[in-house]
Amino acid sequence: MTTTVPLIYSFPEFEGVAEAVADHVISAQNMTLYNTLDHAQIKLIKDHLANRKIAASASSISLSNSHSGSGSGSIGGTESSTANLNGASSNGVSSKSKKDKKKKQELRFKIAISGGSLIKILFQGLLSREEEIEWDKWDVYFADERLVPFDSPDSNYGQAKREIFDHIKGDKHPKLHHIDESLIDDPQECADAYEKLLIDNFAKKDSVKLPMFDLLLLGCAPDGHIASLFPNHGEILREKLAWCLPVSNAPAGPENRITLSIPVICHAHRVTFVVEGLTKAPIIRTIMERPEKGLPSSIVNEGAAGRVTWFVDDDALKDCYEVTKKKYKFLSIEGST
Known part of the structure; x- marks a missing residue:
């Protein structure tokens, strides 16, 4: 054995x-x-990821609109945008955290x-x-x-x-x-x-x-x-x-x-x-x-x-005498965990 x-x-x-x-x-x-x-937990995670994706999409659209509205030659607008981006990086999620989140999402x-x-x-x-x-x-x-x-x-x-x-x-x-x-x-x-x-x-x-x-x-x-x-x-x-x-x-x-x-x-x-x-x-x-x-x-x-x-x-195990068979418990069916 x-x-x-x-x-x-x-x-x-x-x-x-x-x-x-x-x-x-x-x-x-x-x-x-x-x-x-856990099906309920999985649903929560999926909903959270979906909401975050929607928020990221909205943020991207907003940023794009702010750039287009600042005008080509508006130094103040460029500086403001840069400051906002830097602020988001320093006051919000760090670069490493963003990478970790992206990795988790992928x-x-x-x-x-x-x-x-x-x-x-x-x-x-x-x-x-x-x-x-x-x-x-x-x-x-x-x-x-x-x-x-x-x-x-x-x-x-x-x-x-x-x-x-x-x-x-x-x-x-x-x-x-x-x-x-x-x-x-x-x-x-x-x-x-x-x-x-x-x-x-x-x-x-x-x-x-x-x-x-x-x-x-x-x-x-x-x-x-x-x-x-x-x-x-x-x-x-x-x-x-x-x-x-x-x-x-x-x-x-x-x-x-x-x-x-x-x-x-x-x-x-x-x-x-x-x-x-x-x-x-x-x-x-x-x-x-x-x-x-x-x-x-x-x-x-x-x-x-x-x-x-x-x-x-059972046919494949027909000749085995020294193995212990187990009963399979269904794990991914809702209500079984």
Whole structure:
């Protein structure tokens, strides 16, 4: 048995997994954006931000009008405007406080997903609760990608777009951060470009060792691979520095891929595995009860200790005898907290 036991939630059917995963995702969104799951508190914060935005807009219009009315050559008007601006800076909010407020206003939910059956689970769970999802504040990344054209059924981005994001109602959509399709013939160059995208979005002018996703969602294949990290690819599993890695000669599906590295996955604020189906039962038993085998998800269970959650159906846990299943408590439904 693994020395670090993750949270394991089990459900009789696929629908139960989808509903709980959706709730888990929405809860992660709310904690990231508002640091609370309380619906009344979230509404207050939203109202406050909306009012502040209206006030800022009105102030901008007023300032623009005062400038246009001062006349071109009116030194006194210019000095007065400058004095007012300086006064606002010294008597009101400091420059640092303004930056802090702006940073708080610009909080975004950074989520990474893989493909396969996980997409179907997200489709079923999330789209039925769209009124609770703030799509326009989402940055969606991909934990791995098969190096195929986006219109291929093997493309994780293509599948996610067709099966989830193209079905969003309204005009608010997430930002989807996908690979450069023009680089699919060169795994190393494609991985380097995606890593640069991650550095630009997570590091910017700061020096950060690893990106931190608010939530990283993964499946697990019958052969034990997660993202595009395969059990027998020892060198890739031991990588410590790179954020994104090229994968060649994958033993299943399209052989050329890119994937996030183990350190990046383990650094996420929340790491969540979603697994369903009887075909997964043997590998789930090995992951949970034989960590010494060194399967990628066993490594993550240890490396992200305390931040790992598994959502599985009963079929996938059929062969496990040494795991403790928990009952999932819905957190983001109004009145449940």
